[in-house]
Amino acid sequence: MQEAKTLKGYRHEVGRALANDFLREAMDKFAVAYRESRAKVFAEMDIDALVADVATAKDQALHRLDHLYTQFKQNAEAMGVKVHLADTADAANRIIADIARDNGVRTVIKSKSMTAEETLLNHHLEHEGLTVTETDLGEWIIQLRHEGPSHMVMPAIHLSRHQVADLFTQVTGQHQDSEIQRLVKVARRELRQKFAQADMGISGANFAIADTGTIGLVTNEGNARLVTTLPRVHVALIGLDKLLPGMVDALKILRVLPRNATGQAITSYVTWITGPAEYNPSETGPAKQMHIVFLDNGRRALARDPIFSQVLRCVRCGACANVCPVYRMVGGHQYGHIYIGAIGLIVTYFFHGREKARNLVQNCINCGACKAVCAAGIDLPQLIKEVHARIQDEEGHPLQSTMLATVLKNRRLFHTLLRSAQLAQRPVTGGTAYLRHLPHIFSKQHNFRALPAIAERAFRDRWPSLRTRVAQPRCRVALFSGCVQDFVYPEQLEAGLRLLVAHGVDVDFPMEQSCCGLPVAMMGENKAARDVARQNVAAIDPDRFDYIVTLCASCASHLRHAYPRLLGDEPDVGRKAEAFAAKVQPLSVLLHHILAIDNAAFSASGETATYHAPCHLCRGMDEHTAPKALMATAGYGFTPASEEETCCGFGGTYSAKFPEISAEILTTKLSDIEATGARLLVTECPGCAMQLRGGAKQRGMKIRVAHLAEALAERLKI
Ligand code: SF4
Ligand code: SF4
Numbered sequence: 077m078q079e080a081k082t083l084k085g086y087r088h089e090v091g092r093a094l095a096n097d098f099l100r101e102a103m104d105k106f107a108v109a110y111r112e113s114r115a116k117v118f119a120e121m122d123i124d125a126l127v128a129d130v131a132t133a134k135d136q137a138l139h140r141l142d143h144l145y146t147q148f149k150q151n152a153e154a155m156g157v158k159v160h161l162a163d164t165a166d167a168a169n170r171i172i173a174d175i176a177r178d179n180g181v182r183t184v185i186k187s188k189s190m191t192a193e194e195t196l197l198n199h200h201l202e203h204e205g206l207t208v209t210e211t212d213l214g215e216w217i218i219q220l221r222h223e224g225p226s227h228m229v230m231p232a233i234h235l236s237r238h239q240v241a242d243l244f245t246q247v248t249g250q251h252q253d254s255e256i257q258r259l260v261k262v263a264r265r266e267l268r269q270k271f272a273q274a275d276m277g278i279s280g281a282n283f284a285i286a287d288t289g290t291i292g293l294v295t296n297e298g299n300a301r302l303v304t305t306l307p308r309v310h311v312a313l314i315g316l317d318k319l320l321p322g323m324v325d326a327l328k329i330l331r332v333l334p335r336n337a338t339g340q341a342i343t344s345y346v347t348w349i350t351g352p353a354e355y356n357p358s359e360t361g362p363a364k365q366m367h368i369v370f371l372d373n374g375r376r377a378l379a380r381d382p383i384f385s386q387v388l389r390c391v392r393c394g395a396c397a398n399v400c401p402v403y404r405m406v407g408g409h410q411y412g413h414i415y416i417g418a419i420g421l422i423v424t425y426f427f428h429g430r431e432k433a434r435n436l437v438q439n440c441i442n443c444g445a446c447k448a449v450c451a452a453g454i455d456l457p458q459l460i461k462e463v464h465a466r467i468q469d470e471e472g473h474p475l476q477s478t479m480l481a482t483v484l485k486n487r488r489l490f491h492t493l494l495r496s497a498q499l500a501q502r503p504v505t506g507g508t509a510y511l512r513h514l515p516h517i518f519s520k521q522h523n524f525r526a527l528p529a530i531a532e533r534a535f536r537d538r539w540p541s542l543r544t545r546v547a548q549p550r551c552r553v554a555l556f557s558g559c560v561q562d563f564v565y566p567e568q569l570e571a572g573l574r575l576l577v578a579h580g581v582d583v584d585f586p587m588e589q590s591c592c593g594l595p596v597a598m599m600g601e602n603k604a605a606r607d608v609a610r611q612n613v614a615a616i617d618p619d620r621f622d623y624i625v626t627l628c629a630s631c632a633s634h635l636r637h638a639y640p641r642l643l644g645d646e647p648d649v650g651r652k653a654e655a656f657a658a659k660v661q662p663l664s665v666l667l668h669h670i671l672a673i674d675n676a677a678f679s680a681s682g683e684t685a686t687y688h689a690p691c692h693l694c695r696g697m698d699e700h701t702a703p704k705a706l707m708a709t710a711g712y713g714f715t716p717a718s719e720e721e722t723c724c725g726f727g728g729t730y731s732a733k734f735p736e737i738s739a740e741i742l743t744t745k746l747s748d749i750e751a752t753g754a755r756l757l758v759t760e761c762p763g764c765a766m767q768l769r770g771g772a773k774q775r776g777m778k779i780r781v782a783h784l785a786e787a788l789a790e791r792l793k794i
Contacts, residue, residue, distance in 0.1 A: 077224040077413055078458035079407065085339070086410075087437035088260060088571070091736055093406040094307045098236050103404045104589055104744070105234065107215070108719070110398045112340025114449070124333050131326040131453040134317075134389035138379045140697035144286040144319040152289030152368060154350030162370045166429075168371045170196065173204045174279065175367050179309050181206065181275040187293075189280025190228055190392055191315050191371055193414045194427055207515060208272045208278075211299040213263050228416050229394040230338050234407050245575055267299070272485075277303035281314045282333070282391070283326040286618035290350040291368065292326055294333060296336050296343050305353045310580065311367045312349075316375045317388040324581040329391050329451075334703045335394040336451040374426050383462055384426070390419050396446035396456055401723045402439055405740050409718075412436065418446035418456035419482055425463045430470065434485040437464040440600060441727035441741075444695035464600035478731075480596060481604030487590040487611065494563045498530040505529040510773070522732070525770030526560040526740035528564050530746070534774035535566035539585045541790050542573060549582035550671060551622040555613075556635065556660075556700030558601040558628035559591040560762040571789035572663050573625045578792055581666075583625075588615035592631040597638060598729050623670070625787050627663045629761035630728065633696025635660045646674040662693055663785055664760055673709060678791040680711025685787065686754035687714070688768060690761035705759050715752045717736060721743075724759075726767035742747075750777060 092100060137144060144470045149159040162168035176184065184206050186192065193547045195356070198219070210219040214232035218225055220243055225231030241254035244262050252262055279300055287715035291312055292299050304310050320596035321325055334340045352366035374768055379385050397403045397417025411431040412420030421440060425433035437460055445454040468477070481492050502735060503512045535557055553576060561569050576583050593608035611634070616624055624675030626632045636657045643653040667673050685707055693699050700721070725731060745768070749757055757772070757779050769781040782790075 077409055079136070080435060081431075083435050086439075087734065087736070090406050090410050091412045094736055099234050099407045099596055100238070100405065100521070100740075102233065103399070103407060106228040106408070108402045109337060109387070110386075114336065114395070116474075117335045117341055126328075127453045128326045129450060130332050130391065131386075131389055132392075133320065133328050135386075137320050138317070138385055138388050139324065140314055140321070141319060141376060141379050145319060146367045147286040147315060148284055152351075155289055157289065157366045157368055160367060161372065162369055163372050165373050166200075166454045167372070168195045168231065168313060168369050168373075169197055169200035171369050172313065172367075173201060173206075175309065175311055175365075176201065176204070176206055176276055179275065180363075181309060183274045184208045184276045185211050185270055185274040185303050185307065186215070186278045187280070187295070188215050188231070190312055190415065191280050191313050191555070192278065193225065194373065195313070195317075196373065197313065209267070209274075210270065211303055212295075212297055213260065213299075216263060216267065217243065219440075220387065220785070224409070224414060226416065227397055228392050228393055228420075232621070237788065257468055271302050271306055274307040276309040276311065277305075277307040279304050281312050281318055283329070284318045284370075285320055285321055285323055285326060286312050286321045287356060288350055289306075290348050292325070292470050293345070293347045294328075294330065294343050295345045295347070296338075296340075298345060301345060301347055307366070308756055308786055309365045310353065310360055311369060312368045314420070315396045316370050316372055317390070318377075325559040332451045333393050333730050335389050336395045336449065344404065349534070358575075363535065377734060378426055378790050383441075384422070384459060386452075387419065387422050387426070387459060387534045389454055391451050392419075392452045395449045397449060399445040399449050400739050401443060401445065401725070402441055402734075402737055405737050406439075411433055411439070416461065418450075418460065419454070421626060422456065422463055424461045425467065430467050432466055433463060434471075435468065439737070441723055441725070441730045441738075443691040443723040443727070446692070447721070448695045461597055461600065462602075465602045469601040476600035477596070477601050480599060481601040484591050484593065484596050485604050485607045486613075487588065490559075490590065491536075494530060494534070494559070498532065498563075499528055510770075521735040521739070524735065524742065524774060525767060526773040527770055528766060531566050533566065535569045536585070536587060538566060540541065541588070542570065543585075544573075544577050544583075546577060546580060546582040548580075550580040552584070552620070552721070554580045554584050554616045554621040554624045555585045555681045556589060556592070556616065556624055556628075556631060557585070558626060558631040558762065560766065561627055564763050565783070567767065568627055568765075568783040568785050571783070572625075572785040573787060574789045574792060575663070575667065576625070576793060578677050579667065579671055584679070586616045590615070592628075592634045593638070593642075594630055594634040595728050596728075597634070598771070605638070609639045609653065610646075613643065613649060613653050613656050616656065618652065618659050621659060623661045623666055623734060624656065625661050625666050626661055627783065629662060629690035629693035629696060630763055632660055633692035634661045636697065662697055662699060662702075662760060664693075664706055665697070665699055667788075668702035668705050668709075673706075674703055675709050675711065677793055678710040678788070679793050681791055682711065682716050683756055684713035684754050685756040685758050686717045686749055686752040687720060688724060688749070688759040688764055690755060690759060691721075691723050693760055694721045703758065706784065706788060708756060708790045710757075712756070712787065712791075715754050717748045717752045717754075720735045724754065724764050724767045726763045728763060731767065738767075739771075742767060746771050746775055746777065749779065755779055756782045756787065758784050760788045
């Protein structure tokens with residue numbers, strides 16, 4: 077549970093997590109194992125269709141939330157259940173405490189419930205003098221340690237079995253072995269008494285089925301069944317977002333939930349409860365009571381929000397944490413407040429306030445891994461950026477991002493500043509291609525990679541002498557440079573130009589184009605992102621070109637996906653932005669899929685290369701094959717690096733804001749690359765090239781890092 081008030085304080089907490097070797101090792105192992113088991117369990121299934129089913133079912137339910145609640149209440153109460161509605165977390169806690177008081181409850185057992193974590197129910201009940209025991213093994217462990225979950229599905233994933241053995245030794249007063257089965261036995265023995273004595277059981281639920289008044293629980297441990305059946309009072313605390321019209325919708329979710337959460341086809345237990353479950357300790361004893369407390373806590377308002385309603389589709393599978401490179405480095409206590417992972421970064425703002433969300437939303441590298449695996453098809457990275465922008469709009473924009481926004485919106489000023497920086501950098505480059513020492517604005521933590529110097533002449537300044545007319549071209553292309561290649565790596569654009577011309581493409585470089593705007597979007601500067609988008613759409617008329625080609629994967633993804641959204645509400649510009657976006661292609665896609673180039677223009681090198689897939693190419697543009705196919709076309713041998721599609725840690729302005737995390741992600745990436753033994757690393761994004769090249773140099777690796785365009789162009793026969 078991150079609690080730091082300032083970004084500096086948060087970075088300090090993050091630094092402590094990064095220094096936890098066990099956490100890092102556990103997270104690494106888990107990330108790799110999860111990906112493999114998920115792939116296996118979804119093999120032969122159409123994941124996209126399954127996810128679309130979940131999204132549709134949830135969206136339809138969210139549109140009728142009030143109706144579904146009324147229907148559920150009617151049906152459940154007809155079965156003898158008392159249904160309550162709590163507007164706030166406090167109200168939910170009070171309702172449950174009142175139920176306990178009215179029934180003379182002294183001891184409570186609980187099964188795992190993120191909704192109860194959200195309301196801090198345990199604290200409230202303990203404050204009321206009740207004894208509450210968590211009965212899910214992971215939850216019990218963290219309860220004993222007085223900490224929150226570090227994962228929504230596996231709450232104690234951050235702990236080693238040795239730590240658990242020490243904890244159990246303390247709790248039982250007897251030395252406990254760290255062998256896992258023995259630890260489970262200890263928990264079973266200790267908890268059995270609690271089950272037998274409890275007056276009240278509190279559970280959550282994964283589903284609330286309106287047309288029957290049924291709740292459904294998906295678990296891997298038998299504890300939830302005992303919690304709901306053994307005590308004389310059962311209370312289920314459920315978010316309103318769990319309401320569904322019928323069982324068919326729940327089954328659609330059930331096909332995806334366990335597969336996506338833990339790579340299991342189905343969990344050990346799926347429990348459906350309609351009416352109070354049987355309880356009959358004696359014929360004269362009190363009858364079983366069942367209460368269902370629905371929690372709003374902002375959900376009904378969220379369901380009406382045109383941008384954010386999709387967060388309520390979440391089925392709490394935890395996959396968005398499982399694949400997140402930042403979560404993998406820092407763990408859940410620093411990557412969420414109560415809800416963990418990408419979804420946690422968003423809902424923290426709505427459920428727990430912007431104070432808790434302010435730092436978290438800045439700690440997203442925008443790699444898109446969460447979106448790619450989300451069981452409900454939520455555009456998590458985009459919503460994280462939206463929350464960031466919303467917080468800045470509410471609190472005022474920091475000076476740094478306002479300045480960047482002002483500069484980026486003014487192309488001439490921006491380019492003049494870059495040209496001036498080129499002249500000013502001489503004392504720190506010593507005539508080399510790198511900054512030999514970092515200017516004072518950078519701290520030591522930025523030293524994990526060598527930073528490139530600004531090129532002597534920008535691509536746009538070279539363009540008049542590079543322009544080559546192609547007679548009877550196969551297609552006409554507008555080259556979109558992005559600022560890194562224009563001003564830092566113009567040679568990559570020159571290489572791309574040679575490739576295109578060699579394959580019969582007529583290329584133009586519209587001079588009024590500017591930065592794509594992603595850096596300001598990442599900083600929560602939505603207005604500036606819109607202004608820059610409008611300028612680029614005006615600079616490159618989509619009607620004049622067959623394609624708008626870029627060698628930068630991040631630009632490609634931003635131009636394609638963000639521009640129609642950013643400009644969509646401006647009638648004429650919006651239509652043009654749609655046409656513009658539809659023509660955007662990465663270089664590799666144009667060469668491989670559209671032009672289908674062959675090896676005629678290349679002389680084979682025989683050199684073996686490895687490849688890093690830029691996040692915005694493999695996930696942003698859903699392109700997984702073209703760069704590697706082109707390397708083969710140009711005659712390179714290929715050796716794959718493990719986790720080829722995992723982020724390199726760049727993330728543009730992210731690596732400047734969180735250098736310590738960026739450095740750790742890069743270290744893992746470079747180790748995977750080093751293990752291939754390749755002497756050439758190819759990628760298709762100048763940002764990735766900058767990160768990987770700078771990191772490899774700092775690490776003294778004997779590997780050349782090339783943009784795909786450079787690697788291909790150097791094998792051109794002409
Ligand atoms: S975009 Fe990447 S870094 Fe951001 S939350 Fe998703 S997985 Fe994590
Ligand atoms: S946001 Fe998506 S991936 Fe994350 S927990 Fe919810 S459903 Fe699962």
